[in-house]
Structures are given as C-alpha cells and as structure tokens.
Amino acid sequence: MNSKKIIQKKALQKIINPLLVIAIAMITYTLLPFGNTLHPISLDSIWDCSSEYSDKIVTVNVDSLYYTGYSVSHTFNRTYGYYYTISDDKCSFVLIPIKDTPKEKLKNYKLYGKVVHKSEIDSFSAMVKNLSTDLNWNVSGIYSYTPDFIICNNEYHPVFLPLALLLLIIGIIVSAIIILLSVIHIVIPKTYNFCPGVNTGIRKKILEDINTDFNDEYLFSDNHTVVTKNHVFIEDTHKVYYLPLDMLIWAYRMGKPSGLFFKKTNVKFSLFITLKNGKTIVVPGFSGDSSHLFLTVLKDLDRGIILGYTDEKSIAVKQYIQSNS
Numbered sequence: 001m002n003s004k005k006i007i008q009k010k011a012l013q014k015i016i017n018p019l020l021v022i023a024i025a026m027i028t029y030t031l032l033p034f035g036n037t038l039h040p041i042s043l044d045s046i047w048d049c050s051s052e053y054s055d056k057i058v059t060v061n062v063d064s065l066y067y068t069g070y071s072v073s074h075t076f077n078r079t080y081g082y083y084y085t086i087s088d089d090k091c092s093f094v095l096i097p098i099k100d101t102p103k104e105k106l107k108n109y110k111l112y113g114k115v116v117h118k119s120e121i122d123s124f125s126a127m128v129k130n131l132s133t134d135l136n137w138n139v140s141g142i143y144s145y146t147p148d149f150i151i152c153n154n155e156y157h158p159v160f161l162p163l164a165l166l167l168l169i170i171g172i173i174v175s176a177i178i179i180l181l182s183v184i185h186i187v188i189p190k191t192y193n194f195c196p197g198v199n200t201g202i203r204k205k206i207l208e209d210i211n212t213d214f215n216d217e218y219l220f221s222d223n224h225t226v227v228t229k230n231h232v233f234i235e236d237t238h239k240v241y242y243l244p245l246d247m248l249i250w251a252y253r254m255g256k257p258s259g260l261f262f263k264k265t266n267v268k269f270s271l272f273i274t275l276k277n278g279k280t281i282v283v284p285g286f287s288g289d290s291s292h293l294f295l296t297v298l299k300d301l302d303r304g305i306i307l308g309y310t311d312e313k314s315i316a317v318k319q320y321i322q323s324n325s
Contacts, residue, residue: 003210003242004189010240011185011192018175018182025168025175033057037161040112046085046092049149053115057156062094065106068131071098072123074154082127091145093124095152114155117148124150194242197277206231210242220297222290225271225283227297232273234283241281243273245303250274250317252309253291272309278321 036057043049043060065083072095074080081098083106084091094111118124132139185192190204198206210231220227224235232248234241255269269291270284286294295307306313 003207006235007189007192007194007240008186010235011182011189014182014238015179018178021171021175025172029165029168032161032164034161034165037156037158038165040156046094046111046151047087047090047147049092049115049147049151051117051149054117054149056115057112058115058151059110059112060151062109062111063107065094065096065109067098067102067104068093068127069134070127070130071102072127078154080152080154089145090147091142092147093118093127093150095121095150095154097153111151111153112156112158113151113153115149116152116155118143118146118150119148121150121152192240194240195244195247195275196241196279196281197275198247206242206244209244219301220294222286222294224285225294227294229301234281236283243275243281245298245301245305247275247277248273248298248303248305249276249320250306250313251295251298252307252313253286253295254309255288255291274317276321276324278325 033056040057040059041053043053043058046060046062049058049060062085065085068082068084071079071081079098080095081102082093082095084093086092094113096109096111096113128142129139132142135142190200190207192203195203195206210233218226218228226233230245232241232243232245234243251271251273253269253271255267257267267288268284269286269288270282271286271291271294272280272282274280298305299307306317
C-alpha cells in the first residue's frame with residue numbers, strides 16, 4: 001500500500017468540486033448585472049430614457065409623478081403602482097413600489113429601476129386598456145403618446161444582488177482555500193489530516209510505518225476499512241485515515257435500520273473510533289457481521305482498546321482523555 005499516493009489521489013479528487021464552484025460563480029457573475037445594480041446609470045431627465053439604456057438599471061429625479069390608480073404584485077408579493085408624468089405632449093409611465101394607500105402625487109421622487117420596453121411588460125397593456133376606458137380615450141392614442149421604454153422598479157434588486165455577489169465571493173474564496181490546501185496535501189502528504197489531532201512530525205512517522213506495516217497480512221478487510229497488527233486504514237468518499245492502534249482508546253458500533261421509505265428491513269452499522277487525544281471518527285456502512293468481526297479483531301490484538309458501548313465505558317473514556325489532555 002502506497003499511503004502517499006492514496007493521499008495524493010484523495011486530495012486531487014477534492015479539487016474537482018471547488019473548481020466547479022468557481023466556474024459556476026464566474027459564469028453567474030457575467031450573467032447577472034452586479035456592476036450596473038451597484039452603480040446605476042444616472043439620467044439627467046426621465047425623457048432621456050431610450051433604447052440606449054434597454055435592460056440597464058438607471059436612476060433619475062422626477063419633479064412630479066401622478067398615480068394612475070392601477071397596481072400589480074411582483075417580486076416577493078410586493079405591490080407596485082403605475083405612475084405617470086407629463087411634459088411637452090408626452091406621457092411617461094413608471095412602475096414603483098407603493099404602500100397600502102398610494103399617494104396621488106409624488107414630488108421630487110428619486111427613481112431607480114430597469115429600463116424595459118413596454119411590450120415586454122405583461123401588465124402594461126392591461127393597465128393602458130383600463131386607463132383608456134377611464135379617460136374615454138383609445139388605446140392606440142395612449143400608446144402613441146408614451147415613450148417606448150419604461151423604468152420599472154420591480155426589476156431593481158439593490159439587496160438581493162449584493163447579497164448574491166457576497167455569496168459568490170465567499171464561495172470563490174472558500175473554494176480557492178480548499179484547492180490550495182489540496183495542492184499542499186498533494187505536494188506534502190504528511191500535511192493531510194489523516195490522523196486527527198496530531199502534528200505533522202507524528203504524521204510523517206505514521207506514513208513511514210504504514211508503508212511497511214501494510215505489506216503484512218490484513219487481519220480485517222471490508223470495503224474501505226483495513227486492520228493490520230499496528231494500524232487501521234479507512235477510506236471513504238471524502239477522507240482517508242491512517243490510525244496507529246496505540247492511539248486508539250475506544251471502539252464500538254451502533255446500528256440503525258436502512259431501506260427505502262417504510263421498508264426498513266436491513267440494519268446498517270457505523271463504527272465509532274475514539275483516539276486518545278479525544279477525536280472520534282465515524283465510519284458508516286458496515287453489516288452486522290462485518291462490524292462485529294472488526295471489534296473481534298481489535299479484541300484479539302489485545303492492545304488495551306476499550307470495546308463496546310456502555311455509559312460506564314463512556315465515562316471512563318472521558319475521564320482518561322481529560323486526565324491526559
């Protein structure tokens with residue numbers, strides 16, 4: 001058994017998911033308008049809103065806005081109302097958040113929103129139709145009277161996008177740290193935490209001993225767990241452990257029914273292995289016979305390891321760890 005190569009392989013596998021996270025984060029960053037949301041384009045006048053700013057977040061001061069009497073529910077069930085402003089035979093509509101009792105007129109309103117073509121707004125045509133009825137006017141007349149682009153605040157997410165950006169940054173940083181540590185483990189296997197709670201010097205010696213010890217006969221072998229006369233080797237999906245037997249103080253098994261939905265017919269066991277430094281490793285996926293054989297092998301080796309679970313044994317192990325810490 002080449003312990004260093006096994007560690008290097010496991011460390012290399014850990015790089016895959018962080019690389020995917022970074023790739024997804026970068027793609028998400030390019031797709032979502034983080035920069036434009038954090039730094040909206042400032043317009044001198046609402047009448048400057050045109051195709052040039054289509055799908056962009058803008059901000060503009062409007063002297064006066066008047067409520068049309070129509071509102072819709074949008075993002076997170078917030079209510080938005082259609083307001084309008086008139087100047088030089090033109091009427092521009094906006095969609096802004098309102099409260100239970102909308103104000104009929106807003107003065108010096110600081111407007112934020114996304115520039116959207118009026119044909120892309122589902123509720124706009126219905127609002128214009130109802131408004132034309134109220135004004136005893138025709139729909140085409142109102143359409144010709146209004147600019148093609150409307151500023152919609154419901155498309156502006158000043159809280160969500162910064163939080164999403166923060167999560168992306170955290171994801172990239174955490175992933176980069178995992179990749180860096182994995183590279184270190186590949187280059188220097190003794191830095192890999194294959195024996196929890198011990199320093200790199202002890203890990204180096206364990207690796208040297210293991211390469212000799214695992215050439216001997218296996219006293220126990222089941223899927224991902226091997227026991228020799230001096231060591232326990234465990235390899236699961238995410239981790240590798242090399243545990244010298246003289247570091248073990250306690251080992252026991254616990255089982256629970258397994259199966260699909262209500263058919264819990266099989267019992268699967270997990271092995272709990274506690275080290276003298278207080279660290280406990282849980283190894284799932286054993287059958288009853290296999291987990292029993294594991295404990296039997298440890299018993300036959302007679303290395304002073306406490307076997308089986310009782311409250312008295314739990315108390316004794318805790319007292320031992322506390323007295324030797």
